[in-house]
Structure formats: C-alpha cells, structure tokens
Amino acid sequence: MNDRIIAQLINVSKYYGSGEGRVTALNHVNLSFFRGDIVVLVGLSGSGKSTLLHLLGCIDKQDEGNVIIDGIDTSSMSLEQLANLRLSKIGFVFQSFNLIPVLTAYENVELPLLFKDMDKKSIRQRVDEVLDEVGLHDRKHHYPREMSGGQQQRVAIARALVSKPALILADEPTANLDSKTGAGILDLLMSLNKKEHITIVVSSHDSVVLDRIKSVVHIRDGKIMVDETALHNHLA
Numbered sequence: 001m002n003d004r005i006i007a008q009l010i011n012v013s014k015y016y017g018s019g020e021g022r023v024t025a026l027n028h029v030n031l032s033f034f035r036g037d038i039v040v041l042v043g044l045s046g047s048g049k050s051t052l053l054h055l056l057g058c059i060d061k062q063d064e065g066n067v068i069i070d071g072i073d074t075s076s077m078s079l080e081q082l083a084n085l086r087l088s089k090i091g092f093v094f095q096s097f098n099l100i101p102v103l104t105a106y107e108n109v110e111l112p113l114l115f116k117d118m119d120k121k122s123i124r125q126r127v128d129e130v131l132d133e134v135g136l137h138d139r140k141h142h143y144p145r146e147m148s149g150g151q152q153q154r155v156a157i158a159r160a161l162v163s164k165p166a167l168i169l170a171d172e173p174t175a176n177l178d179s180k181t182g183a184g185i186l187d188l189l190m191s192l193n194k195k196e197h198i199t200i201v202v203s204s205h206d207s208v209v210l211d212r213i214k215s216v217v218h219i220r221d222g223k224i225m226v227d228e229t230a231l232h233n234h235l236a
C-alpha cells in the first residue's frame with residue numbers, strides 16, 4: 001500500500017434497485033486520491049459523482065470491490081465502525097448545506113465533537129477556532145435561517161473541519177450559491193487544502209471550480225474516463 005494515498009477505490013461497483021430496473025451507478029471504478037491533493041470530479045447529471053463521494057465518505061456501501069480509507073479496508077466494516085471511521089477521518093459538505101435548523105451555527109459545528117471523548121473546554125476552543133477559520137465568529141449564535149447561503153455553507157465547512165479530518169468531500173458545494181459567493185467558498189476550500197494539507201475532493205459542474213482546480217477526474221455513466229490526477233501524480 002502506497003502511504004501517499006489517502007483514499008482508494010479498487011474495482012468498485014454500485015447498483016441501485018434490482019431486476020429490470022437495476023441502475024449501475026458505478027461500474028468497476030479504480031481510483032486513488034493522494035494526500036494533500038485537491039481534486040475536482042466532473043461529469044454530467046446522473047454520471048455517478050454523488051455515489052462515488054458517498055462511498056468514499058462511508059455514507060453508503062459498495063456492492064462490489066474495496067474502498068480503502070487511510071490504509072483501512074472498509075469492505076467488511078459494520079455501519080457503526082463506518083460511522084466511527086467517518087467521524088475520525090472524513091468531513092462531508094453537501095450542496096444543500098444540511099445544517100440542523102433548530103441548532104445555532106455553534107451547535108451545528110459542535111455536534112460531531114459530542115460523539116468524541118472530549119471535555120467541554122476543549123470542545124469550545126475547537127469550535128471557536130474553526131468558526132474563526134471560516135470567518136463566522138460573529139455569527140456563532142445565529143440559526144441557519146438567519147444566515148445567507150454562503151454563510152450556511154461556511155458553517156457546514158466548519159462542521160466538516162472540526163474533527164480535523166484527513167479528507168474533506170464536497171458534493172457540488174457551490175451549486176446553490178451565486179458565483180461570487182461560490183468563489184468565496186472555493187477560496188476557503190483551497191486555503192484549507194494549502195494551509196492544513198487536507199485532501200479535498202469536490203464534485204462540480206461550476207466553471208468557477210473547474211477553472212481553478214487543476215486535478216480533474218472525469219466520470220461518465222459510472223466509469224472513470226480520464227484520471228488526470230494519476231497523470232499529475234505520476235509526473236510529480
């Protein structure tokens with residue numbers, strides 16, 4: 001196992017439904033993501049981007065093949081073991097933010113830490129630190145409905161970041177934002193990648209994202225077409 005690889009899919013397939021209605025969402029995918037990289041996953045609607053991110057994020061399980069996260073083969077893990085792995089190594093950012101509406105920004109960001117063995121003071125310090133990092137310290141007692149889309153996505157990024165993950169997966173993080181706000185969210189993800197060396201995988205159709213992230217994986221009908229990250233890493 002190459003320890004430069006943070007996440008790897010080996011011959012992974014995923015199907016939805018059964019019989020005549022069965023859909024092949026991922027078709028024998030082989031793909032590696034290297035530590036410290038920022039990569040964009042590009043493909044038409046329905047090509048399998050979200051499915052791929054959900055498998056990498058241990059939110060769903062593949063039907064065939066192996067998903068390896070930080071050297072750990074997740075294939076035979078229980079749902080509880082997967083949840084623990086996700087909590088310690090992975091942050092997920094969704095297109096529609098997925099914040100809990102009845103919790104403030106602070107409480108949304110705090111949530112993942114409540115599942116960890118951490119004292120209150122350390123939790124408070126860490127939540128304040130990440131809210132600072134995403135530029136939202138002065139909004140920490142606001143509810144999602146009291147914030148703009150860009151601010152809500154910053155809260156979601158802070159929540160993804162709070163457990164110090166090695167990998168952040170962002171499924172179309174700018175799709176519900178205007179282009180200026182989307183560019184700000186991309187700046188934030190790029191700076192986390194640069195400053196904290198967190199590996200980031202973003203799926204997107206957004207030209208703001210495609211113009212700025214140079215490592216591209218193209219997916220079509222559940223198959224990887226051109227893995228420019230492999231080329232990039234091969235040349236590096």
Ligand SMILES: Nc1ncnc2c1ncn2[C@@H]1O[C@H](COP(=O)(O)OP(=O)(O)OP(=O)(O)O)[C@@H](O)[C@H]1O
Pocket residue numbers: 016017023024025043044045046047048049050051052
């Ligand atoms: N829960 C599900 N049940 C049945 N089919 C599904 C389910 N989720 C996804 N699919 C199908 O699997 C394929 C891949 O879907 P996926 O959501 O991964 O694509 P995507 O590239 O993320 O699309 P989009 O850009 O529209 O979000 C599509 O044909 C989709 O219709």
